[in-house]
Amino acid sequence: xxxxxxxxxxxxxxxxxxxxxxxxxxxxxxxxxxxxxxxxxxxxxxxxxxxxxxxxxxxxxxxxxxxxxxxxxxxxxxxxxxxxxxxxxxxxxxxxxxxxxxxxxxxxxxxxxxxxxxxxxxxxxxxxxxxxxxxxxxxxxxxxxxxxxxxxxxxxxxxxxxxxxxxxxxxxxxxxxxxxxxxxxxxxxxxxxxxxxxxxxxxxxxxxxxxxxxxxxxxxxxxxxxxxxxxxxxxxxxxxxxxxxxxxxxxxxxxxxxxxxxxxxxxxxxxxxxxxxxxxxxxxx
Amino acid sequence: xxxxxxxxxxxxxxxxxxxxxxxxxxxxxxxxxxxxxxxxxxxxxxxxxxxxxxxxxxxxxxxxxxxxxxxxxxxxxxxxxxxxxxxxxxxxxxxxxxxxxxxxxxxxxxxxxxxxxxxxxxxxxxxxxxxxxxxxxxxxxxxxxxxxxxxxxxxxxxxxxxxxxxxxxxxxxxxxxxxxxxxxxxxxxxxxxxxxxxxxxxxxxxxxxxxxxxxxxxxxxxxxxxxxxxxxxxxxxxxxxxxxxxxxxxxxxxxxxxxxxxxxxxxxxxxxxxxxxxxxxxxxxxxxxxxxxxxxxxxxxxxxxxxxxxxxxxxxxxxxxxxxxxxxxxxxxxxxxxxxxxxxxxxxxxxxxxxxxxxxxxxxxxxxxxxxxxxxxxxxxxxxxxxxxxxxxxxxxxxxxxxxxxxxxxxxxxxxxxxxxxxxxxxxxxxxxxxxxxxxxxxxxxxxxxxxxxxxxxxxxxxxxxxxxxxxxxxxxxxxxxxxxxxxxxxxxxxxxxxxxxxxxxxxxxxxxxxxxxxxxxxxxxxxxxxxxxxxxxxxxxxxxxxxxxxxxxxxxxxxxxxxxxxxxxxxxxxxxxxxxxxxxxxxxxxxxxxxxxxxxxxxxxxxxxxxxxxxxxxxxxxxxxxxxxxxxxxxxxxxxxxxxxxxxxxxxxxxxxxxxxxxxxxxxxxxxxxxxxxxxxxxxx
Numbered sequence: 001x002x003x004x005x006x007x008x009x010x011x012x013x014x015x016x017x018x019x020x021x022x023x024x025x026x027x028x029x030x031x032x033x034x035x036x037x038x039x040x041x042x043x044x045x046x047x048x049x050x051x052x053x054x055x056x057x058x059x060x061x062x063x064x065x066x067x068x069x070x071x072x073x074x075x076x077x078x079x080x081x082x083x084x085x086x087x088x089x090x091x092x093x094x095x096x097x098x099x100x101x102x103x104x105x106x107x108x109x110x111x112x113x114x115x116x117x118x119x120x121x122x123x124x125x126x127x128x129x130x131x132x133x134x135x136x137x138x139x140x141x142x143x144x145x146x147x148x149x150x151x152x153x154x155x156x157x158x159x160x161x162x163x164x165x166x167x168x169x170x171x172x173x174x175x176x177x178x179x180x181x182x183x184x185x186x187x188x189x190x191x192x193x194x195x196x197x198x199x200x201x202x203x204x205x206x207x208x209x210x211x212x213x214x215x216x217x218x219x220x221x222x223x224x225x226x227x228x229x230x231x232x233x234x235x236x237x238x239x240x241x242x243x244x245x246x247x248x249x250x251x252x253x254x255x256x257x258x259x260x261x262x263x264x265x266x267x268x269x270x271x272x273x274x275x276x277x278x279x280x281x282x283x284x285x
Numbered sequence: 286x287x288x289x290x291x292x293x294x295x296x297x298x299x300x301x302x303x304x305x306x307x308x309x310x311x312x313x314x315x316x317x318x319x320x321x322x323x324x325x326x327x328x329x330x331x332x333x334x335x336x337x338x339x340x341x342x343x344x345x346x347x348x349x350x351x352x353x354x355x356x357x358x359x360x361x362x363x364x365x366x367x368x369x370x371x372x373x374x375x376x377x378x379x380x381x382x383x384x385x386x387x388x389x390x391x392x393x394x395x396x397x398x399x400x401x402x403x404x405x406x407x408x409x410x411x412x413x414x415x416x417x418x419x420x421x422x423x424x425x426x427x428x429x430x431x432x433x434x435x436x437x438x439x440x441x442x443x444x445x446x447x448x449x450x451x452x453x454x455x456x457x458x459x460x461x462x463x464x465x466x467x468x469x470x471x472x473x474x475x476x477x478x479x480x481x482x483x484x485x486x487x488x489x490x491x492x493x494x495x496x497x498x499x500x501x502x503x504x505x506x507x508x509x510x511x512x513x514x515x516x517x518x519x520x521x522x523x524x525x526x527x528x529x530x531x532x533x534x535x536x537x538x539x540x541x542x543x544x545x546x547x548x549x550x551x552x553x554x555x556x557x558x559x560x561x562x563x564x565x566x567x568x569x570x571x572x573x574x575x576x577x578x579x580x581x582x583x584x585x586x587x588x589x590x591x592x593x594x595x596x597x598x599x600x601x602x603x604x605x606x607x608x609x610x611x612x613x614x615x616x617x618x619x620x621x622x623x624x625x626x627x628x629x630x631x632x633x634x635x636x637x638x639x640x641x642x643x644x645x646x647x648x649x650x651x652x653x654x655x656x657x658x659x660x661x662x663x664x665x666x667x668x669x670x671x672x673x674x675x676x677x678x679x680x681x682x683x684x685x686x687x688x689x690x691x692x693x694x695x696x697x698x699x700x701x702x703x704x705x706x707x708x709x710x711x712x713x714x715x716x717x718x719x720x721x722x723x724x725x726x727x728x729x730x731x732x733x734x735x736x737x738x739x740x741x742x743x744x745x746x747x748x749x750x751x752x753x754x755x756x757x758x759x760x761x762x763x764x765x766x767x768x769x770x771x772x773x774x775x776x777x778x779x780x781x782x783x784x785x786x787x788x789x790x791x792x793x794x795x796x797x798x799x800x801x802x803x804x805x806x807x808x809x810x811x812x813x814x815x816x817x818x819x820x821x822x823x824x825x826x827x828x829x830x831x832x833x834x835x836x837x838x839x840x841x842x843x844x845x846x847x848x849x850x851x852x853x854x855x856x857x858x859x860x861x862x863x864x865x866x867x868x869x870x871x872x873x874x875x876x877x878x879x880x881x882x883x884x885x886x887x888x889x890x891x892x893x894x895x896x897x898x899x900x901x902x903x904x905x906x907x908x909x910x911x912x913x914x915x916x917x918x919x920x921x922x923x924x925x926x927x928x929x930x931x932x933x934x935x936x937x938x939x940x941x942x943x944x945x946x947x948x949x950x951x952x953x954x955x956x957x958x959x960x961x962x963x964x965x966x967x968x969x970x971x
Contacts, residue, residue: 011299011300012299012300013299013300013360013361047499048327051327051328061361061362062362063324063327063328063330063361063362063363064297064301064324064361064362064363064364066301066323066324066326066327066363067301067319067320067323093300093301094300095300095301095302095319095323098299098300098302105312107316159298159299159302
């Protein structure tokens with residue numbers, strides 16, 4: 001039996017857990033046809049997946065994946081007519097990758113996950129932090145409760161770096177010693193695509209427009225043997241209710257949809273579908 | 286000056302991160318704090334309450350106690366604020382109630398997030414004295430039962446939203462010894478096991494709504510849902526209910542430094558405290574059994590010290606086994622404690638096992654030896670004597686410490702020792718009280734002989750004399766006299782110096798010694814001195830009179846005249862009365878001068894002949910001769926017996942000449958008789 005590993009990368013809040021919740025609903029509900037079908041799941045993991053899938057169905061915002069909550073979901077999948085294979089899908093907290101950028105280190109467990117040949121890189125299409133202007137930095141500092149004294153230089157903090165810088169660094173790490181395993185396939189998932197879709201661009205173009213450094217690195221910085229594809233994914237289908245806060249109209253609309261799986265939208269150069277297994281299938285091809 | 290406590294604040298800003306920290310943490314510890322300060326589990330923030338997490342940071346040598354609050358104001362669900370306090374292991378050990386740290390927690394906010402970067406001072410406060418409510422007791426009991434009856438398991442329990450849950454967990458933490466306290470990992474609200482690799486959580490609580498706490502595949506915790514009925518828990522609850530009870534904390538502090546192991550030791554320690562708190566004698570045996578047989582106490586010196594001290598303080602109610610335990614472990618007791626209880630211990634040991642006490646009297650440990658020796662002095666000789674057994678080796682060692690034992694008759698009565706045995710033990714036998722005790726206590730003839738030889742005849746006879754004046758009966762007097770009289774010099778000395786002697790004693794001496802045995806190389810014959818003294822007290826027994834008479838006739842005495850004066854009249858009267866006709870006097874009669882068979886019956890005649898012969902041969906002084914008898918008729922017969930003896934006439938004439946020159950008026954009548962007798966019997970050749 002083939003064993004396939006996929007590593008899911010992404011900064012905090014980039015949509016990794018929502019993707020996993022929606023994928024689980026998709027695979028277990030059978031509401032829409034998918035390229036990959038679930039054969040079985042590793043014992044003891046259904047509880048966590050059912051929990052996050054239930055929140056997803058109720059259009060509730062997923063709780064943050066916690067530092068200590070790193071877990072690998074292992075499922076056996078099968079494409080029609082093909083033999084089944086095992087897929088390991090680590091659900092890592094975004095903080096793990098943030099720490100790689102800020103602290104220049106990661107735990108052995110995270111490093112082990114990052115040696116997979118398939119990379120699913122999540123970018124929240126609506127929360128891209130552009131290269132900073134001084135005026136923006138001042139706003140950021142005030143948001144953090146830091147008082148800015150005129151004339152006094154603000155010390156640089158890795159945390160303030162733009163999104164694309166952090167992502168490029170993450171990809172560079174994958175080509176560096178200890179994590180380098182040779183050529184890989186990278187699927188860039190622009191999550192919350194429904195919010196970015198208003199821009200009328202295809203995911204590739206959106207990436208080039210909003211994350212030019214990342215786009216250039218993907219083209220010229222990666223080893224030639226690497227493969228890369230961009231997907232726009234809306235796993236939520238809109239704005240969800242936050243726990244303990246007033247109900248939102250849009251979330252109510254989403255809940256009223258007959259088929260929850262139809263909330264899902266996957267856009268790529270190949271077209272549009274509700275099939276979240278598409279990026280996975282591409283990675284495993 | 287309080288204890289310095291470092292602190293850190295973690296919260297959400299593009300990911301859960303550290304906002305401030307005053308402690309310099311090792312990198313691994315910093316990462317660990319980052320993970321532990323994050324929300325404890327999915328859905329925890331939805332409970333809307335804060336909770337505590339406690340865990341050690343080994344590399345940094347710090348214990349972290351954190352309170353975590355939900356942060357609903359943050360842009361993502363599941364965000365939290367966590368205020369973590371770091372206290373050095375050494376400082377944690379010194380706190381009576383580490384739960385006091387809780388007073389330093391402050392609810393964080395974005396506005397105050399920068400104020401957590403400096404250390405704070407913890408001012409030690411008296412522990413809370415609030416008694417527990419029934420609900421709190423129930424929770425405390427359940428948690429303690431699971432933690433300490435299943436020391437190897439991860440414990441979990443369901444909890445309500447009440448704040449007292451945190452208090453109960455902190456009270457559990459308070460009641461731990463330093464080493465356990467600093468390794469105890471707990472979290473008062475989580476949905477899943479928070480253990481990281483190699484550091485398992487001891488205690489975790491989850492919301493009541495959850496079916497159970499979620500553990501990873503390879504682990505499974507135990508739910509705290511039962512309450513032990515054993516005494517250890519009663520004891521622990523009592524301490525939790527009275528945080529001001531410092532005795533237990535002190536005991537924990539001491540035991541904790543010494544006991545090997547973690548949670549598994551708590552039951553034993555509490556059981557021990559519970560047993561030691563009981564007053565009945567059985568508790569002592571239980572306490573000893575606990576430290577002798579149950580790990581981890583059996584390897585704890587401190588536990589042994591506690592038990593020995595407790596047992597020692599009750600040493601008047603101990604079984605022999607318990608006493609044995611105390612003796613074996615006496616070196617664990619402080620000098621002050623030993624001094625305080627040694628007297629009671631010594632007395633108990635003497636009652637139950639004298640050899641053990643004697644061993645301690647010669648213990649190799651100087652402090653033990655000194656204390657027990659001092660204590661042994663408090664036991665009266667009468668008490669000591671009651672437990673003495675003859676022929677035991679320890680008896681002689683005991684004597685070295687308590688030589689005054691020889692001053693009680695009971696010692697001699699029970700042990701019947703030879704003098705040599707006592708002297709071999711290094712004890713010099715001396716003193717009137719010792720000899721008196723020996724005389725009163727000994728009945729073994731060999732023992733009597735050895736002691737009599739050791740003290741000498743004079744001391745023995747003087748002692749006998751003293752006792753016989755006060756006691757009705759002295760059973761072994763004849764044996765003592767027999768062996769004392771082997772030293773005739775001593776016996777002579779006694780007879781020469783004794784005042785108002787006992788007739789019985791003098792009689793006993795006369796039975797042991799031949800009349801000529803006592804030397805009289807110069808001065809007055811001791812026998813005369815003694816017999817004269819006796820006679821001044823009253824009538825002498827005939828046997829003693831006869832003995833004195835025979836002494837007067839013998840070759841040894843230098844007081845023949847006075848002795849004959851002292852005894853002759855009584856002898857003569859008895860002879861006339863036929864007192865000597867009995868067969869028992871046969872030997873006496875044979876010792877008298879020979880007479881014609883026809884006169885052999887006349888003992889009085891033979892007595893006169895014997896005195897006449899002796900007077901002539903010993904040249905008895907004139908005044909003695911004329912005073913030998915008070916009866917003039919008998920005096921005439923005596924002169925006849927003397928006159929007829931070879932040399933008697935010359936002797937009588939010589940003393941008559943001496944008397945004619947005397948000026949003593951009482952001698953004149955006898956002088957007249959003597960002169961007229963000589964005149965009458967000298968005519969035929971004039």
